[in-house]
Amino acid sequence: AQKVTQTQTSISVMEKTTVTMDCVYETQDSSYFLFWYKQTASGEIVFLIRQDSYKKENATVGHYSLNFQKPKSSIGLIITATQIEDSAVYFCAMRTIYGGSGNKLIFGTGTLLSVKP
Amino acid sequence: EAAVTQSPRSKVAVTGGKVTLSCHQTNNHDYMYWYRQDTGHGLRLIHYSYVADSTEKGDIPDGYKASRPSQENFSLILELASLSQTAVYFCASSAGTGGTGQLYFGEGSKLTVL
Numbered sequence: 001a002q003k004v005t006q007t008q009t010s011i012s013v014m015e016k017t018t019v020t021m022d023c024v025y026e027t028q029d030s031s032y033f034l035f036w037y038k039q040t041a042s043g044e045i046v047f048l049i050r051q052d053s054y055k056k057e058n059a060t061v062g063h064y065s066l067n068f069q070k071p072k073s074s075i076g077l078i079i080t081a082t083q084i085e086d087s088a089v090y091f092c093a094m095r096t097i098y099g100g101s102g103n104k105l106i107f108g109t110g111t112l113l114s115v116k117p
Numbered sequence: 118e119a120a121v122t123q124s125p126r127s128k129v130a131v132t133g134g135k136v137t138l139s140c141h142q143t144n145n146h147d148y149m150y151w152y153r154q155d156t157g158h159g160l161r162l163i164h165y166s167y168v169a170d171s172t173e174k175g176d177i178p179d180g181y182k183a184s185r186p187s188q189e190n191f192s193l194i195l196e197l198a199s200l201s202q203t204a205v206y207f208c209a210s211s212a213g214t215g216g217t218g219q220l221y222f223g224e225g226s227k228l229t230v231l
Contacts, residue, residue: 006159033217033219035219047219093220103167103211103213105220106162107160
């Protein structure tokens with residue numbers, strides 16, 4: 001079975017610090033894509049960053065980076081120098097290429113990040 | 118300019134009534150999806166489509182139908198709305214299977230069934 005698990009329901013940090021959000025996944029496929037999305041207070045869902053399973057280098061976009069540990073089936077999201085506007089719900093998601101799931105994304109339950117001044 | 122637009126953005130329906138949520142995309146994407154969001158469950162896939170005039174069941178299709186009359190349009194239909202279908206519904210699109218599968222979401226439609 002394919003599954004994405006985010007165990008951290010909520011995290012609270014002080015502004016300008018670094019935060020890591022955890023995500024573990026289950027898949028039988030040898031090739032897959034992992035995503036992080038952000039849902040703002042208005043409800044908008046936006047794509048943040050992607051990790052391709054065949055790449056060893058951790059993806060980085062702006063102040064977002066990933067900690068991809070393939071042997072542990074783990075893909076953590078790291079936000080450095082957090083800002084108030086980073087307060088949102090963060091979703092981890094996985095897309096598998098094979099295994100009959102087609103072009104579908106499976107989502108975790110999300111982590112609510114609160115950044116305090 | 119929003120590439121995935123949903124209507125209505127908010128709707129109150131009565132139990133047993135029919136509800137249609139519409140989605141339009143200008144991304145020229147093959148795939149379109151309907152997800153449901155509930156607190157504590159994240160986003161769950163209801164139906165999806167990879168070509169016009171064809172739809173596929175997702176993970177929670179019971180109580181929902183879908184229609185894809187064209188590449189740009191994808192509707193979610195609740196023939197007999199129930200209280201348990203109160204939720205926020207998101208439409209999304211993505212490129213074909215040759216792409217990464219990245220989703221582009223609409224703004225969401227909040228449905229309240231009374």
